[in-house]
Amino acid sequence: MRQPVAILTNCIIRRFVQTQNNLHHAKQQPNNLKGKSKSSQEWLTRQLADPYVEKAHMLNYRCRSAFKLLEMDDKYKVLKPGDVVIDCGAAPGSWTQVAVERTNANGKIERSPRGAVFSIDLLHFHAVPGATIFGGMDFTAQLAQKRLRESLAGRQVNCVLSDMAPNATGVRMLDQESITNLCYEVLRFALAMSAPQANLVIKIWDNGDVPKLERDILCYYEKLKRVKPRASRGDSSEHFLLAKGFKGAPTLTT
Numbered sequence: 001m002r003q004p005v006a007i008l009t010n011c012i013i014r015r016f017v018q019t020q021n022n023l024h025h026a027k028q029q030p031n032n033l034k035g036k037s038k039s040s041q042e043w044l045t046r047q048l049a050d051p052y053v054e055k056a057h058m059l060n061y062r063c064r065s066a067f068k069l070l071e072m073d074d075k076y077k078v079l080k081p082g083d084v085v086i087d088c089g090a091a092p093g094s095w096t097q098v099a100v101e102r103t104n105a106n107g108k109i110e111r112s113p114r115g116a117v118f119s120i121d122l123l124h125f126h127a128v129p130g131a132t133i134f135g136g137m138d139f140t141a142q143l144a145q146k147r148l149r150e151s152l153a154g155r156q157v158n159c160v161l162s163d164m165a166p167n168a169t170g171v172r173m174l175d176q177e178s179i180t181n182l183c184y185e186v187l188r189f190a191l192a193m194s195a196p197q198a199n200l201v202i203k204i205w206d207n208g209d210v211p212k213l214e215r216d217i218l219c220y221y222e223k224l225k226r227v228k229p230r231a232s233r234g235d236s237s238e239h240f241l242l243a244k245g246f247k248g249a250p251t252l253t254t
């Protein structure tokens with residue numbers, strides 16, 4: 001016969017496990033919504049329900065976007081140890097964190113070539129060990145691109161990343177034009193600075209200009225794919241154009 005103490009202990013343990021499971025599965029509701037605007041309330045609720053937010057927190061990534069790049073790199077191999085990477089629109093820095101890890105820019109992978117990561121954003125953001133940060137700079141400004149070129153000191157780039165997005169005005173046509181202009185700015189920079197066989201990853205918002213942009217990119221790269229990583233929210237028109245195999249600097253015709 002089982003002892004009453006053992007039965008009681010089992011009950012307590014079972015109840016504890018049940019409570020933990022319930023806590024884990026219950027839909028979490030933020031408790032600090034009072035006084036917040038409707039859009040802030042929706043944002044907080046969505047953040048709490050988002051598994052990538054929790055995962056980013058656990059793995060010390062600065063934001064959930066890290067998983068978009070991790071997924072694309074796992075599947076399409078755009079980064080490798082030793083690569084030189086430019087990360088455009090890098091704040092708060094989660095793509096930079098991933099790029100540093102995957103290129104070994106922090107030297108943590110022994111007996112592997114050491115890469116270099118240069119990250120730029122309009123906003124100022126905290127240093128990422130292993131990366132060179134250009135905060136408070138507009139990538140489209142000549143001065144910013146000059147600073148990037150100087151930092152490269154003659155090295156060619158193996159991968160240009162752009163997660164840049166303009167501030168949406170809500171006027172669809174204007175927003176489309178702004179992101180398309182950003183994409184062409186990144187493409188022009190990539191064409192001028194990339195090593196043969198380099199890769200390019202650019203964020204776009206799906207719009208009527210994208211097919212032309214794809215055709216233009218394909219003039220200079222061997223392969224192109226339009227990708228929607230799982231971590232990219234389903235209700236967003238965000239996609240990424242992933243180009244591989246830069247064919248080499250275009251020759252200028254007179």
Ligand SMILES: C[S@@+](CC[C@H](N)C(=O)[O-])C[C@H]1O[C@@H](n2cnc3c(N)ncnc32)[C@H](O)[C@@H]1O
Pocket residue numbers: 062063065066088089090091092093094095096120121122123137138139140163164165166167
């Ligand atoms: C979605 S966030 C990038 C998130 C980042 N990839 C990460 O993982 O932490 C987009 C960023 O693009 C930046 N941005 C937009 N236009 C820019 C420009 N012209 N020059 C530099 N950064 C720009 C914004 O300031 C914003 O921080």
